[in-house]
Amino acid sequence: MRRRSAACPASPAATRGFTLVELMVVVVIIGIMLSFVTLPFGGRSVDDRIEFEAKRLDRTLRFALEEAEIKGVLIGFRYLPDHYEFLAPGKDGKWEPYDLGPFRSHPFAAPLTLQLRVEDRVVPPAQETEKNDEKAEPKPQILLLPSGEVSAFRMVVGAGGSPTRYTVEADAMGKFRFQNGEEKRK
Template structure:
């Protein structure tokens, strides 16, 4: 009987073995996630590229359908509007699905620059004056989708000049990428950099 007790006390219990296997599994999953996940640069590049491609599609659609389109930008999302002649209003674009409002990943923000761009004052787009009736003025609850776009994408092929800055801020060093245009397609996209374009 004495020998049997000594042999039993030297081994591991089933609970201890299962705990070790669980810890090894968790550690390997964390390592896999860290190595297979996108880097900050890749995430920023993908978001800027997505915006560039969709904006290009909208500009081509405006030309082909002879329809006025627009872009609106909020700090964490952007979307597209089209002008509906029957209701005389700007409406949210829902089709195709890629044109629906797009929310950026966490730790990424947008800044839209319209003023101070080269040639912005001399273009016909700067003279457009879309009127908003007083009953259409947005309230605080309606800030998800603006009444008017901030950037106009016209059926003539003109686009109001803009620079959209994508900022990735998950770490101390901020990363930037910008998509911009000077009145028409194609839009240009800057490479990801720690310096603001």
């Protein structure tokens, strides 16, 4: 028997690399797998988006009240047709955006809807103030006071065509309540 030496090269078929077609098939398979992984995050159902945005709004409002108490600053909240924002009095006493961390303006995109009631009155979305108009200033629809008090409000987050609703509300003493569904008032 003849022994093969360790230095003997393998056959040409065993040393060849992958063909371009094989590499492309692997890339396509990886792409398909990645699309399935990212699908649940990008293609959230409307009901999931309603719940997520309602919880975010609830947490941010609670945090804003804590911020007002800790820093001793008056904070306002207002919602517009496509976003909501927090406000605080500036050095000149006029309301201006309170753009710190989680209190930056937040988009509230369609199909999501927000219905606000303050002291049991419906409050329509605010209108954008003109940037070049010095007399115009944004006006808050809800006040969060340094004393821990809040303008009593009730917000219902939903979407057109979806029965899912979440309610975020607070009483004048700053006690918040979050619930699934829209409670019927007597």
